[in-house]
């Protein structure tokens with residue numbers, strides 16, 4: 184099934200096939216057996232696909248020696264997933280104390296980690312600095328002041344980037360666009376100089392090393408990255424001329440898209456890397472600057488295709504002349520993306536080879552009319568008890584999951600050439616209520 188060249192251009196993970204029993208098999212694991220062994224809903228991550236993908240990133244950027252590859256933890260953060268990226272030399276982009284704690288708990292130090300986020304708390308900044316975070320990407324004036332105060336108290340000089348809003352729009356969903364002018368993230372270009380002035384003259388415990396931007400997610404146009412780098416270098420040139428500060432680092436965020444459905448046509452990691460390096464080459468020349476160290480923070484394109492979710496089909500409802508619904512044992516709490524921003528997915532029945540395709544709408548089990556996982560998809564005569572495999576759920580599903588309707592969060596399994604291991608246990612009822620406080624007087 185996987186006939187295209189690069190992982191983010193495929194819907195299925197590597198090594199996806201039908202086995203002799205007619206069941207879907209991925210990385211040597213029969214999905215029906217996985218569902219029986221671990222029960223559904225179940226998140227599954229294929230380690231082989233993650234590692235091959237990460238290797239592609241390493242190879243694609245190997246021509247630019249000063250590249251720092253970091254994994255955007257917000258896409259998928261668990262101890263074992265972090266260990267995989269750490270073992271491959273990646274650093275991390277984190278946005279909370281919880282993400283930092285997950286790294287430390289997995290015995291990963293913060294020497295290659297950047298702390299991002301638009302409203303970091305004092306407690307979070309203190310925790311990051313106590314644990315020697317490599318870089319903080321400062322988002323606003325309040326944070327500049329707070330960070331300097333904390334660094335001063337700890338007698339540290341903290342290396343920072345300034346996050347800017349580059350004013351670039353990319354054609355992705357409004358909620359996952361972040362680089363356009365009307366955005367809650369970063370300093371806009373009018374206030375940047377004021378921030379630099381403060382760092383230069385007042386905030387002596389901050390060491391400004393570079394600029395940071397992130398233009399959005401699920402990006403299909405490589406030109407966006409070219410333009411983003413042009414904007415960053417233009418600003419770096421201006422800063423050099425005006426303040427006599429030569430910044431030697433640039434963080435361009437993440438954003439490369441993946442293939443959720445056949446209509447999606449993302450460029451490969453290699454095409455993206457080439458345009459990034461082309462822009463660095465051409466625009467450093469244009470502005471007479473030295474080539475900066477390049478930080479990139481991909482999330483989705485590193486893990487999404489490696490992940491899939493297994494569900495058991497339950498009830499069905501036929502609305503005569505309109506549509507047939509089939510319902511799953513999961514839905515918007517384990518994958519909020521369709522109800523949140525209309526995300527589309529592909530799915531197949533894992534336990535049936537080609538039979539009679541039937542047009543259905545796949546509904547979640549949650550008490551919201553909007554809990555529709557896939558609208559209008561052809562599945563092989565779906566029946567109660569069948570196992571549905573939804574592809575491309577490796578990013579922004581587990582990390583955005585909730586306990587809506589007090590349904591327990593599913594477990595996550597890591598597969599690798601016929602082996603499978605739990606890397607996140609299914610939540611228990613005891614854990615669900617452990618923070619409830621039942622007042623005596625009630």
Ligand SMILES: Cc1ncc(COP(=O)(O)O)c(C=O)c1O
Pocket residue numbers: 255257258276299361396397399400401436437438439480481482483484
């Ligand atoms: C600052 C920043 N860096 C990196 C990422 C990762 O983006 P993606 O998962 O699209 O690669 C995000 C996602 O929103 C982000 O906000």
